[in-house]
Amino acid sequence: MNAIPTCREVERDLVAVAAGEAGATEARGVERHVAVCRDCRAELEALLADIRSRMVSYGIFPSPLGKILIARSELGVSMVRYIDSEASAKAYLARLAGDEAVEDPAAVEATYRELLDYLNARGTRLSWPLDLRWAQGDFQRRVLAVTAQLPYGAVTSYGGIARRIGAPASVRAVAQALRHNPIPIAIPCHRVIGSGGDLTGYAGTRIGLKERLLSLEGVPVGHRARKIERGHMYILAEGEVEYCVPSCGDISRKPLAEVTLFGSRQHAEAVGLSPCTSCRPDLHPLSA
Numbered sequence: 001m002n003a004i005p006t007c008r009e010v011e012r013d014l015v016a017v018a019a020g021e022a023g024a025t026e027a028r029g030v031e032r033h034v035a036v037c038r039d040c041r042a043e044l045e046a047l048l049a050d051i052r053s054r055m056v057s058y059g060i061f062p063s064p065l066g067k068i069l070i071a072r073s074e075l076g077v078s079m080v081r082y083i084d085s086e087a088s089a090k091a092y093l094a095r096l097a098g099d100e101a102v103e104d105p106a107a108v109e110a111t112y113r114e115l116l117d118y119l120n121a122r123g124t125r126l127s128w129p130l131d132l133r134w135a136q137g138d139f140q141r142r143v144l145a146v147t148a149q150l151p152y153g154a155v156t157s158y159g160g161i162a163r164r165i166g167a168p169a170s171v172r173a174v175a176q177a178l179r180h181n182p183i184p185i186a187i188p189c190h191r192v193i194g195s196g197g198d199l200t201g202y203a204g205t206r207i208g209l210k211e212r213l214l215s216l217e218g219v220p221v222g223h224r225a226r227k228i229e230r231g232h233m234y235i236l237a238e239g240e241v242e243y244c245v246p247s248c249g250d251i252s253r254k255p256l257a258e259v260t261l262f263g264s265r266q267h268a269e270a271v272g273l274s275p276c277t278s279c280r281p282d283l284h285p286l287s288a
């Protein structure tokens with residue numbers, strides 16, 4: 001009977017076994033060694049966990065917004081992408097993730113179902129854990145983190161996001177960061193609009209989808225100009241806990257970057273805001 005290989009002898013084979021690239025003899029040696037060596041067993045488990053956490057499963061599904069690619073890892077959802085062509089979407093993912101991305105629709109089916117519920121107005125929250133592996137750097141991560149906090153049914157401007165990350169002059173950089181949002185819908189970049197209320201861009205040229213997502217949340221979009229009219233929205237000023245009608249006090253003169261707009265009282269109150277005791281939006285609601 002062969003001697004059990006030593007730690008030194010299996011060192012390199014551990015990596016090969018974890019990666020699924022070891023030959024039968026090496027695999028057998030590692031198996032016999034880790035049966036008796038606790039350190040190497042822990043090392044192998046750590047290598048396997050690392051590889052598992054890098055793997056991403058994805059599927060391509062139909063949705064009310066067209067075909068959507070959804071990818072997730074064991075950490076969370078890492079990509080939602082509107083696609084025109086399955087072949088180019090797969091090629092994109094392959095460039096990004098190499099052979100760590102595996103088409104496995106069953107693994108993302110539950111995520112897809114939740115997304116469908118959301119898009120069909122059967123839910124207002126996507127409480128997915130997110131895996132931001134494809135965010136591009138710290139600035140974009142900060143922009144995405146703040147954007148993720150925007151409540152359902154609310155909008156602010158790119159300048160508003162820039163203020164919230166403490167970089168009020170970086171409006172264009174914020175717009176760029178959101179343009180490359182790897183997880184749209186779940187990170188609701190559709191709730192961020194131009195300083196004049198115009199919808200501006202969304203996922204390239206899909207501005208119609210932005211309008212649909214906002215309409216779904218009860219945000220009134222002027223159809224001809226694709227513009228949000230402040231005069232038809234409830235307003236929350238920076239740092240306040242009461243929401244107002246648009247004509248309250250000096251709030252109507254505040255730039256969009258310093259306020260959050262809500263399409264309905266219901267969505268404002270859903271995040272714990274109360275009606276302003278001076279303009280009383282509860283007594284004088286906006287007409288729909």
Ligand SMILES: [Zn+2]
Pocket residue numbers: 006007033037038039040041
């Ligand atoms: Zn060992």
Ligand SMILES: [Zn+2]
Pocket residue numbers: 243244245248249276277278279280
């Ligand atoms: Zn007020």
